[in-house]
Amino acid sequence: MFPLRAFALKSTPVSGDDAYPTGILRGFNAETTNLSKVDSSMSLFNGYETEGFYDEMFTPEGQPRPHYRDLFQRLSEMPLEDFRLRCQLAEHTLVNQGITFVVYGDEHGVEKPWPFDLAPRIIPANEWEHIERGLKQRLTALNEFLYDIYHEQKILNDGVIPPELVFGATNYRREFRWADPPGRIYVHICGSDLIRDADGTYKVLEDNLRSPSGVSYVLENRSILTRVMPTIFRSLPVRPVDHYTTQLLLNLRELAPIGIEDPNVVLLTPGVYNSAYFEHAFLAQQLGIELVEGRDLFTEDNVVYMKTTRGKQRVDVIYRRIDDDFLDPLVFRPDSRLGVTGLVNAYRAGNVALANSIGTGVADDKVIYAYVPQIIRYYLNEEPIIPNVETFLAWLPDHYKYIMENLDKLVVKAANESGGYGMLMGPQSTKAEQDEFARKIEANPRNYIAQPLISLSRAPAFVGDHFEGRHVDLRPYLLNGKSGITLIPGALTRVALRKGSYVVNSSQGGGSKDTWVLAHEPIGEMTQSQSQGSQMQSMSQMTPLTPQTPIREEAQ
């Protein structure tokens, strides 16, 4: 099942002490040597409470889950100063490498360092196997759906989805009906947001089929964590993620028009003001392809070219990180200066390939999302492996009534917004905010959905000088190519760093964690841990669980 099993440990970029090139880093090797000095009362997990939420690390009884035992043991033995130094090292690395993101509309400067929580999230092999099957099933079905609605529209003819929902979707591109993308693949890169509810059941919260971002942070988080926590990392069979870019480049090259032996692949970015510009630059560098803006490209005789110091160079494949709307002023928004005039004509003629294809946004519309279980059953004749979150559509009269009466309990989302914008968190909202949303929904019911507030699972996040539970989600990345769908065994775990917050988007005060997918169950580690006897203490034994524990503000 996991061919990478043996490979996982060997391929980790850091191998123990030898990996530290400088003196300052050597100081951190206390990770294992300090074991005996630990006073359990000083543990970073002092006062940690699950508060009734599903906790990734602890059972409701306060015992570390088997796949977390090793990590828990090492973290709880780690002196505070030691952990803080590691945090500082991680932070410096982030700043030095310019790993940043941009929050729109923030008056305190635009670019911010990426908030990173050092405690990794661990996913055991059996859970990952479930996620992998579920997400591959989902992407296969969604790709079939896109092919169908841009061709025969069987699913609409058969009455499975009301046609007006598809035709009325902002991102339905009627101009591209009957257009055939290479290999029938519409979605080449997909990032699905998963959450776990109060029982720990994985559910899909949304699909991102346009230009999902965040994968650079998966790769960077891993490279930082292997540097600042090498011993813990080595002690577990963590599957590697660094083949992501290799697979992506392979898939992109396969898209090239027929007859082109060595295709020129470029990454098209909207530019430095985009919230994901860091990622665009990072990926272009990792892929070894040119990072271009619209003004660097032009079309001539239906072919796309790049301006270079040595004249024009033909472009065969564009990994575009620009939404459809801004791609080509001739076809989409005429006021956009981000795209390339004539690009869509060249695409239509088959002279250039785009990843993702045009028109994929209709399938990640939040209203269509509610129909994904039906989509899976319709095309694959299978039951969905990972369920959806229960969703109400303001478009349906009875749902509309329910939403309007329960605005204080529901999470309301606009159908085509992302990044946590255009959203109402009912239980945490004011009456005025609810009224504002009621007006918006009334004016355009098609554009709104509502979901019950899910008690997202929590994981320990380092706050000031100890760990506290914070809500997390999970965004794995899938690559779809001629050889099939690849799921990178790793993901972006986003964490809502504000106490009590459910919003994990980095634009709204979220941070991230490295996500360790284990190649097999940590049986060896369990035995080893148990042999150390007294070191294996449960959280509740160590510290009394007092609700009065003062809440410490997180470090700024």
Place this chain on the structure above:
Amino acid sequence: MPLTDSEQTCIGFRLTLQPFAKTFEYDTLGGKVHHFTIRQAHPSLLITAEALVMTHLHDPLRGMEVHNKDQALYGSSSLQQPYYDYLAPSERVPHLPEVRQIAKEARLLANESTASFLLALTRYLHQTFLYMPGATNVQTPLKQFLEQRRGVCQDFAHIMLAVCRSEGIPARYVSGYLYTGMVDPEEAKLFDALEHEWLDSWEETPLHGGTPHLISGDATHAWVECLLPNGEWCGFDPTNNMLTDTHYIKVHIGRDYSDVAPVRGSYWGAPSGAPEVAVQIVALSEGQKIAS
């Protein structure tokens, strides 16, 4: 390029560019699109589209039901899928509550048949709104036209689309040319001076068989087509209070103007005014006209 359908046949088409550029084309559901790129600096660009079109005589009423009630079809969900695009609000024809009033007043002038309502609506719009070149431009929102009550053919077409769609009647925008049949001697001389040997190459249409007969509008025309209960698309021209006939030459069909703008593009350079557009239509003989 003019369409070929049951009402007209496009016998020939030629697109010439000055300066020269290679042209490409693709088909859409509403007609053909030609495109080109010129990267060299050029002080001016002349696009000449010449077409030979035969319009077919047909009964403008085409079996329309003009007496009995036949509205049941509209508003049923069976129309939603095939005609969604022609029923839903579009970029230039947003949902406007005000058009309900227009529909109501037109209903008062008609009996219970759809065709009678559409004829009454065409006449009502023609009488209520004033055709005034320059009163609006392509960017003017429909709401403003509703308020100022004057505009051009594009506004008349858009308002009729809005009313029809609010009533559940699928309606689409047609861009094309109208042969008004009036002769302007000045323009006739101009046409004689043009080269038109390429027209001779069509053997079926002897150009010099009769006296060319020329009129010109200053731009293209626009009207609407509505889906009648008998399944036929029928053309209505609210600007002229006309049912379309052999004088109408269809070029492209869409949801509204945005889908069928005759020319669209971008250029690098100093801003210059709106491009100049000239349309010339010559009737070759009975039932045959040339648009260029």
